[in-house]
Amino acid sequence: MNYEISLMTTMAISVLFALSLNLITGFCGQISLGHAAFLGIGAYLAAMLAKAGVPFLLTLPLAMLLAGAVGTVVGLTSLRVRADFLAITTMGVGFLFVGIIRQREWLGGELGIAGITGSNMSKLGYMLFTVLCAILVMALCIYLRRSWMGRVFNGIAEDEDTMRVLGINVPRYKLAAFAIGTALAGLTGALYAYHFQYIGPDSFGFVESITVLSMVVVGGIGSVAGVTVAAALLSALPAWFQFIGDYKLLVYGSLLFLMIRFVPDGMAGLVRRHLGKRRAEERGK
Amino acid sequence: MSAMASSLSTGPLLEVDRVTVRFGGVLAIDDVSFTVLRGDLLGLIGPNGAGKTTMLRAITGVVQQERGSVRLSGRPLDGMSIERRIRLGMALSQQLVKPFRDISVADNVALAAAYRKTLSPLRALLSLSQSAERRVAGELLERVGIARHAEDNPAVMPLGVLKRLEVARALALQPQLLLLDEPLAGLNSQEAESLATTISDINAQGVTIVLIEHNLREVLRICKNLVVLDNGRKIAEGDPKTVMHLETVRAAYLGSGAGDERRNRQHRGSDDA
Numbered sequence: 001m002n003y004e005i006s007l008m009t010t011m012a013i014s015v016l017f018a019l020s021l022n023l024i025t026g027f028c029g030q031i032s033l034g035h036a037a038f039l040g041i042g043a044y045l046a047a048m049l050a051k052a053g054v055p056f057l058l059t060l061p062l063a064m065l066l067a068g069a070v071g072t073v074v075g076l077t078s079l080r081v082r083a084d085f086l087a088i089t090t091m092g093v094g095f096l097f098v099g100i101i102r103q104r105e106w107l108g109g110e111l112g113i114a115g116i117t118g119s120n121m122s123k124l125g126y127m128l129f130t131v132l133c134a135i136l137v138m139a140l141c142i143y144l145r146r147s148w149m150g151r152v153f154n155g156i157a158e159d160e161d162t163m164r165v166l167g168i169n170v171p172r173y174k175l176a177a178f179a180i181g182t183a184l185a186g187l188t189g190a191l192y193a194y195h196f197q198y199i200g201p202d203s204f205g206f207v208e209s210i211t212v213l214s215m216v217v218v219g220g221i222g223s224v225a226g227v228t229v230a231a232a233l234l235s236a237l238p239a240w241f242q243f244i245g246d247y248k249l250l251v252y253g254s255l256l257f258l259m260i261r262f263v264p265d266g267m268a269g270l271v272r273r274h275l276g277k278r279r280a281e282e283r284g285k
Numbered sequence: 286m287s288a289m290a291s292s293l294s295t296g297p298l299l300e301v302d303r304v305t306v307r308f309g310g311v312l313a314i315d316d317v318s319f320t321v322l323r324g325d326l327l328g329l330i331g332p333n334g335a336g337k338t339t340m341l342r343a344i345t346g347v348v349q350q351e352r353g354s355v356r357l358s359g360r361p362l363d364g365m366s367i368e369r370r371i372r373l374g375m376a377l378s379q380q381l382v383k384p385f386r387d388i389s390v391a392d393n394v395a396l397a398a399a400y401r402k403t404l405s406p407l408r409a410l411l412s413l414s415q416s417a418e419r420r421v422a423g424e425l426l427e428r429v430g431i432a433r434h435a436e437d438n439p440a441v442m443p444l445g446v447l448k449r450l451e452v453a454r455a456l457a458l459q460p461q462l463l464l465l466d467e468p469l470a471g472l473n474s475q476e477a478e479s480l481a482t483t484i485s486d487i488n489a490q491g492v493t494i495v496l497i498e499h500n501l502r503e504v505l506r507i508c509k510n511l512v513v514l515d516n517g518r519k520i521a522e523g524d525p526k527t528v529m530h531l532e533t534v535r536a537a538y539l540g541s542g543a544g545d546e547r548r549n550r551q552h553r554g555s556d557d558a
């Protein structure tokens with residue numbers, strides 16, 4: 001039972017992480033290849049604060065704040081660059097983060113930080129808490145999608161030049177997407193740190209950034225339900241198939257490539273098309 | 286101080302002052318000046334490649350001028366972002382239509398009509414209702430004559446519908462200065478006449494309009510003033526009848542050889558595609 005509870009918690013954390021990237025990449029169309037850095041910022045801040053005795057419920061908003069602030073700065077630097085260059089910039093930020101962590105003894109260096117405690121919850125309680133967080137963030141995403149912010153994000157993802165001609169302040173909206181998405185990644189990072197009770201530089205590198213991007217693409221870029229299902233399933237894969245652990249980059253990287261090549265609208269698109277066909281058949285009868 | 290304020294509100298709405306735009310080696314606009322008075326319906330005409338579209342793009346900030354200045358109500362716009370200029374009361378209906386293809390025709394217009402709610406991301410996040418915008422969209426689509434396509438997907442609409450969608454979207458911004466780049470393209474003569482009449486009505490309601498159009502019949506019917514460009518230069522301006530009788534203007538149009546005919550065929554072509 002302990003195993004299932006722990007797996008469930010991991011899945012909820014992956015869902016949160018994928019939804020946070022989906023907000024930036026799926027809703028607003030801004031690619032990020034370094035999203036794990038923001039997970040890491042949240043995780044490291046929570047770990048340090050936990051060690052200093054700061055209460056759990058206070059570390060969560062602080063982790064959001066710091067990750068969101070750094071995310072906004074990264075967003076600022078990338079406002080003037082186009083999509084392909086944004087990919088490189090964010091990838092650079094990802095490497096920079098891991099590079100810094102490795103160098104700093106007070107951040108645990110290569111060894112990482114162990115013994116992170118302080119949530120004061122049972123395993124079951126903690127699982128329920130992370131699942132609740134995931135549900136709240138899903139609700140937020142669904143709300144956001146239907147608000148005028150979501151409609152503007154959609155327009156920016158499709159054609160930002162035309163949005164400008166409609167009087168939309170595109171840079172501000174991109175920053176908003178970065179701020180919200182990276183803040184949620186920071187929250188996820190804090191939950192991650194308390195769950196695994198150990199963090200190290202390897203947990204927040206390029207592989208993790210590619211993994212979460214593959215979750216978003218497999219689910220269907222922009223689709224809240226699709227991304228949730230994909231993140232839950234894909235995060236459980238390494239637990240079900242032990243060998244994946246060693247070949248993560250290969251597995252998730254190929255998945256990413258194959259999906260973009262053959263099913264660019266992801267599972268959500270497959271389901272939509274399948275339903276559409278069935279409806280058409282029923283109408284035909 | 287008060288004299289200045291009053292001169293701002295009574296002076297010309299738009300001043301284009303010795304503007305030059307260059308694309309690499311091509312001099313698209315060469316030292317062009319003209320003013321647009323409040324309430325004017327100004328036709329900006331000239332043969333293909335004259336620089337008309339580039340002029341509107343310089344006014345809205347889509348392209349940057351190399352020299353010269355553009356002022357709206359006496360206020361210099363140079364260096365200002367596109368979206369700020371739009372928020373100052375301009376709207377641009379583009380020659381190349383650019384509808385958002387994964388939302389309906391009506392939602393395209395509603396997106397523009399929501400300009401107050403979308404002023405800042407925070408306000409947009411807190412605004413959910415779209416009934417007011419959908420209502421405005423319905424009215425505007427009716428006005429430009431494509432209400433029956435409100436729920437259709439722009440991806441499958443012919444050019445004539447998309448051009449009118451582009452106009453409706455510009456109108457949804459409730460501009461004081463409306464810039465229209467070939468709104469009648471792709472329409473048959475009956476549709477063109479009806480939309481031209483609508484444009485004239487909108488002008489009569491107090492919206493200042495700059496209209497680029499190759500359909501000279503409608504231009505001469507509704508425009509109050511003309512500015513003629515040729516090869517990036519202004520070759521004439523003034524009252525439409527006088528302007529059209531000028532030798533230079535006739536020569537420019539004849540020189541480009543039955544330009545109207547050729548364009549219509551081009552548009553039909555892209556219509557089918």
Ligand SMILES: Nc1ncnc2c1ncn2[C@@H]1O[C@H](COP(=O)(O)OP(=O)(O)OP(=O)(O)O)[C@@H](O)[C@H]1O
Binds near residue numbers: 334336340
């Ligand atoms: N983005 C661009 N890059 C390079 N050259 C351009 C660009 N846009 C326009 N030009 C050139 O500038 C000149 C003016 O073009 P513009 O589109 O303004 O003409 P126009 O009067 O609108 O013509 P039309 O009636 O065919 O629409 C042309 O020679 C065109 O080739």
Ligand SMILES: [Mg+2]
Binds near residue numbers: 337338339380466
């Ligand atoms: Mg043009």
